[in-house]
Amino acid sequence: GQQLNQSPQSMFIQEGEDVSMNCTSSSIFNTWLWYKQDPGEGPVLLIALYKAGELTSNGRLTAQFGITRKDSFLNISASIPSDVGIYFCAVWEEETSGSRLTFGEGTQLTVNP
Amino acid sequence: SQTIHQWPATLVQPVGSPLSLECTVEGTSNPNLYWYRQAAGRGLQLLFYSVGIGQISSEVPQNLSASRPQDRQFILSSKKLLLSDSGFYLCAWSAGRVTEETQYFGPGTRLLVL
Numbered sequence: 001g002q003q004l005n006q007s008p009q010s011m012f013i014q015e016g017e018d019v020s021m022n023c024t025s026s027s028i029f030n031t032w033l034w035y036k037q038d039p040g041e042g043p044v045l046l047i048a049l050y051k052a053g054e055l056t057s058n059g060r061l062t063a064q065f066g067i068t069r070k071d072s073f074l075n076i077s078a079s080i081p082s083d084v085g086i087y088f089c090a091v092w093e094e095e096t097s098g099s100r101l102t103f104g105e106g107t108q109l110t111v112n113p
Numbered sequence: 114s115q116t117i118h119q120w121p122a123t124l125v126q127p128v129g130s131p132l133s134l135e136c137t138v139e140g141t142s143n144p145n146l147y148w149y150r151q152a153a154g155r156g157l158q159l160l161f162y163s164v165g166i167g168q169i170s171s172e173v174p175q176n177l178s179a180s181r182p183q184d185r186q187f188i189l190s191s192k193k194l195l196l197s198d199s200g201f202y203l204c205a206w207s208a209g210r211v212t213e214e215t216q217y218f219g220p221g222t223r224l225l226v227l
Contacts, residue, residue, distance in 0.1 A: 042203050042218030088157065101216050105156040
């Protein structure tokens, strides 16, 4: 499967700060997804991007689908303690036996009150 | 609305014992179903996925197996657990026959092999 390079691996920030993380790939994709996983739970979809150059917001979250279709970033503004968790980027890969999501390795976010 | 269930939520098993984890989806039909394993709270490793009853694709050779006896039921099994099988197991579904649909995750099963 495709390798997604997600960075940074971890972030330690103060409440109120803005956060930025990104994913890159050597291949072109038609969809980029961003998930958040709270401790001990399954990942939950935050934002889905379907069009190159698309900029989408969901509350304090903003994500962009890179114009080259090989990258995406996620920004969180004015972080709060409940933003703590692991953030994953993901892309859909087509295979002869079906489609599958490939995930980045995740960005572990810690927010200090 | 669609919901996805996993059980048990937590499991402690001795090395060499069998395993059976169950995942069921409600509120949809013909879903694509997936099993992932997550170690140490980091990356998600795809283990198996299924596009229909009895159809299983394996991503990683290992002592685990998967079965899909019914449209909305996905089971992860092992005949003999290894210490390295410990981890957080996540089931997920996406709409069948439609590519690039959102994938939804279950609450997970935490497995500890001693």
